[in-house]
Amino acid sequence: MGNPRKEVKRQNLMDSAYTLFLEKGTLGTTISDIVQRADVAKGTFYLYFKDKDDIFHALVERISARVVSDAARAVQESGLTDFSARVIFFADCIIEYFKTSPTVLRLLDRHFSWPRLEHQLATTTDPVVLSLIRNVLDSPAMQGRTEQEMWHLVFVLTEMVGATCYSSIIEMRPAPIDEMKPILYNVIRAALRPQSAEQAPTARP
Amino acid sequence: MGNPRKEVKRQNLMDSAYTLFLEKGTLGTTISDIVQRADVAKGTFYLYFKDKDDIFHALVERISARVVSDAARAVQESGLTDFSARVIFFADCIIEYFKTSPTVLRLLDRHFSWPRLEHQLATTTDPVVLSLIRNVLDSPAMQGRTEQEMWHLVFVLTEMVGATCYSSIIEMRPAPIDEMKPILYNVIRAALRPQSAEQAPTARP
Amino acid sequence: MGNPRKEVKRQNLMDSAYTLFLEKGTLGTTISDIVQRADVAKGTFYLYFKDKDDIFHALVERISARVVSDAARAVQESGLTDFSARVIFFADCIIEYFKTSPTVLRLLDRHFSWPRLEHQLATTTDPVVLSLIRNVLDSPAMQGRTEQEMWHLVFVLTEMVGATCYSSIIEMRPAPIDEMKPILYNVIRAALRPQSAEQAPTARP
Amino acid sequence: MGNPRKEVKRQNLMDSAYTLFLEKGTLGTTISDIVQRADVAKGTFYLYFKDKDDIFHALVERISARVVSDAARAVQESGLTDFSARVIFFADCIIEYFKTSPTVLRLLDRHFSWPRLEHQLATTTDPVVLSLIRNVLDSPAMQGRTEQEMWHLVFVLTEMVGATCYSSIIEMRPAPIDEMKPILYNVIRAALRPQSAEQAPTARP
DNA sequence: CATGAATGAGCATTCATTCAT
DNA sequence: GATGAATGAATGCTCATTCAT
Numbered sequence: 001m002g003n004p005r006k007e008v009k010r011q012n013l014m015d016s017a018y019t020l021f022l023e024k025g026t027l028g029t030t031i032s033d034i035v036q037r038a039d040v041a042k043g044t045f046y047l048y049f050k051d052k053d054d055i056f057h058a059l060v061e062r063i064s065a066r067v068v069s070d071a072a073r074a075v076q077e078s079g080l081t082d083f084s085a086r087v088i089f090f091a092d093c094i095i096e097y098f099k100t101s102p103t104v105l106r107l108l109d110r111h112f113s114w115p116r117l118e119h120q121l122a123t124t125t126d127p128v129v130l131s132l133i134r135n136v137l138d139s140p141a142m143q144g145r146t147e148q149e150m151w152h153l154v155f156v157l158t159e160m161v162g163a164t165c166y167s168s169i170i171e172m173r174p175a176p177i178d179e180m181k182p183i184l185y186n187v188i189r190a191a192l193r194p195q196s197a198e199q200a201p202t203a204r205p
Numbered sequence: 206m207g208n209p210r211k212e213v214k215r216q217n218l219m220d221s222a223y224t225l226f227l228e229k230g231t232l233g234t235t236i237s238d239i240v241q242r243a244d245v246a247k248g249t250f251y252l253y254f255k256d257k258d259d260i261f262h263a264l265v266e267r268i269s270a271r272v273v274s275d276a277a278r279a280v281q282e283s284g285l286t287d288f289s290a291r292v293i294f295f296a297d298c299i300i301e302y303f304k305t306s307p308t309v310l311r312l313l314d315r316h317f318s319w320p321r322l323e324h325q326l327a328t329t330t331d332p333v334v335l336s337l338i339r340n341v342l343d344s345p346a347m348q349g350r351t352e353q354e355m356w357h358l359v360f361v362l363t364e365m366v367g368a369t370c371y372s373s374i375i376e377m378r379p380a381p382i383d384e385m386k387p388i389l390y391n392v393i394r395a396a397l398r399p400q401s402a403e404q405a406p407t408a409r410p
Numbered sequence: 411m412g413n414p415r416k417e418v419k420r421q422n423l424m425d426s427a428y429t430l431f432l433e434k435g436t437l438g439t440t441i442s443d444i445v446q447r448a449d450v451a452k453g454t455f456y457l458y459f460k461d462k463d464d465i466f467h468a469l470v471e472r473i474s475a476r477v478v479s480d481a482a483r484a485v486q487e488s489g490l491t492d493f494s495a496r497v498i499f500f501a502d503c504i505i506e507y508f509k510t511s512p513t514v515l516r517l518l519d520r521h522f523s524w525p526r527l528e529h530q531l532a533t534t535t536d537p538v539v540l541s542l543i544r545n546v547l548d549s550p551a552m553q554g555r556t557e558q559e560m561w562h563l564v565f566v567l568t569e570m571v572g573a574t575c576y577s578s579i580i581e582m583r584p585a586p587i588d589e590m591k592p593i594l595y596n597v598i599r600a601a602l603r604p605q606s607a608e609q610a611p612t613a614r615p
Numbered sequence: 616m617g618n619p620r621k622e623v624k625r626q627n628l629m630d631s632a633y634t635l636f637l638e639k640g641t642l643g644t645t646i647s648d649i650v651q652r653a654d655v656a657k658g659t660f661y662l663y664f665k666d667k668d669d670i671f672h673a674l675v676e677r678i679s680a681r682v683v684s685d686a687a688r689a690v691q692e693s694g695l696t697d698f699s700a701r702v703i704f705f706a707d708c709i710i711e712y713f714k715t716s717p718t719v720l721r722l723l724d725r726h727f728s729w730p731r732l733e734h735q736l737a738t739t740t741d742p743v744v745l746s747l748i749r750n751v752l753d754s755p756a757m758q759g760r761t762e763q764e765m766w767h768l769v770f771v772l773t774e775m776v777g778a779t780c781y782s783s784i785i786e787m788r789p790a791p792i793d794e795m796k797p798i799l800y801n802v803i804r805a806a807l808r809p810q811s812a813e814q815a816p817t818a819r820p
Numbered sequence: 821c822a823t824g825a826a827t828g829a830g831c832a833t834t835c836a837t838t839c840a841t
Numbered sequence: 842g843a844t845g846a847a848t849g850a851a852t853g854c855t856c857a858t859t860c861a862t
Contacts, residue, residue, distance in 0.1 A: 006821090030856060041823040046858075110315045113372060148380075152388045155379050159372065160365035160392075167318060167364060174360050175353075183357045190395035211846085235831065246848045251833070419825095440852060451827040456854070520725045523782060558790075562798045565789050569782060570775035577728060577774065584770050585763075593767045600805035621842090645835060656844040661837070 083139040143194040277337040288344040348399040493549040553604040698754040758809040
């Protein structure tokens, strides 16, 4: 499916862009820089990508998918059985990754977000990820929640973790990420506690 | 003792930039546009701001401060007494504001964040905001938490709300914001429940 | 193996700059002027030169080389045999050239100088210039001098001629160049007289 | 003669410009820089000088006059009697000054030249300089020369020394100034040798 | 498919100069 | 005389995009 040679050149350009974006930022990197590093002609770039934004988003998807996939694998290998513990472990993997690679986090520039992975998750064939999905839907946290609510909850928690990583690691506010971890994990644990029949949330009258 | 005329001109430029940024985006707006609209000479801009980024950040601060201040005022006027309810109401005010003014949200471009307001909060003389702060520190959610932990928790929840607003309102993922609200408020309510003596969060071994 | 088309365009830009620099001065000439006259796009300029200084220096080299080369040819064709006479004739050619083209002299703005040609002389293949070089080294003025001293002497005399041309032709001080010629030529003749065994120059104690 | 307060302010601006020109070059220095350093308002500059060129030339005159005056004084204090030796000593003083202060030499940018001092010399009341002038006109080198020829010779030799200093000290070509000195002094000595009745210089036919 | 020379609209920024106070 | 806020013309330079080869 698709010329393998083409795919190689495409990956080449993405690798080149990845390195340069990390080094000089997306704004500081020009198409010229990218093609020069990839050792192809300027025009060739436009054979594979529409513009800088196009290659940037392709890159973000690739990175996000890898981060999630790696974390999922680690969860599976952890042997943990408690659902909350597994989710927290999952979050921890992601946090640790960003802690180690803050430049990647800066590159993603708050664009790391679970829903960006949505269609990837929906169409994935990665057995590790598939198993993760099943795991979520079979969890005790599903009690009192529809499948959709469950995914939205996961989404919201992911946003929380991602945004906190960004503030904490990149901008070092309001505290080092290690101090923020217990806060985050407590929220996750509280949020995943099976829904009791409580009063509906009050919104503005 | 700063020249009042100068400050007026500065505000003038910011107002001009605000309108244009909303209309055509930060990237689409040029310094020329800004000065033209503010009816001053090009060079005058550089008398007040270093560059486009400079005026943008000044603008973000101004907007964020207003949003928070307005929300705080609304909370005080709501007559609500339950702490959780007040926090949720506060979050709701902010969400509603962004729902009504999605272009402002887009302008902030994920730069709305509680900690950006930190020093403003620390030095504020706005009685409404001061009362809000006291309210947080006197709340039942303080049980089992240090003052710092409490602020970090507030920070984390704010990040969650802000990031979800952005995804939901701007990118319309994963669902309309009104569908996300219950999820968010449940998380907030669960997170603010007074700490029981539970086991410490499990991190990666 | 350099693209001949590229070289043509480069020369084109230099010709355009040459004319404009003479007409309106280097400061008065803008890159826009140059590309407009050369009938290429603005960006094209930066494909061939770093900035205005870059093209200016390329121009100075080209002019200097031509002036020297022409003078050398004239000496060879003069049939003169006496070394001093040949050198003076050489100087006279250069002076006459600048007298005829004072705008070129003004363009060079004291940047005409023998040593700038050094590496050009060292690597030249122009038979006329090569013969000139041999002529210097075989001259009677070499008596009592090393080869290096001889070149330094030539350099010093060239600086003298060049600087006097500038003052005299451009600033018309201290007298018209024709009145200065006998002074210059007497100094050259005296300086090239074979070294007698005289006392070493006295410097400051 | 002239308000002394005004003269002080004028000198102040010149001192400021002098320092800045040496530090950042004439082109790199703005009027803003100058007035800021002199601690006066922008408009004040235009009360004393027409523009940047105006202050630059005033500065060049001041520097040149000082260099010549200092050298003249040193000659007088040297006790030397031989005319050639005195001239060479004079040249040496100037060379040594520029060797010690290459940035000043760069500032002058080939604008150090005897004739610029002409009217200063003609109107000077400095007894040291006056005595120097008399010394020249009483010298044995005057033999066979008119007074005007003598001054032209002095001019030509000064140009030679100045230009060689610039090339040698600033551009370090073709050799360090100390290696160039003997060459220069030999030319000076040869040029100042009383004129024998020799054949007139040959120019281009 | 690939190339890379050419394009040219577009923009930030500077700074000498003025003039109302 | 002194000030310094305001001016705005002027310019160098970038870089995404195209297209003839």
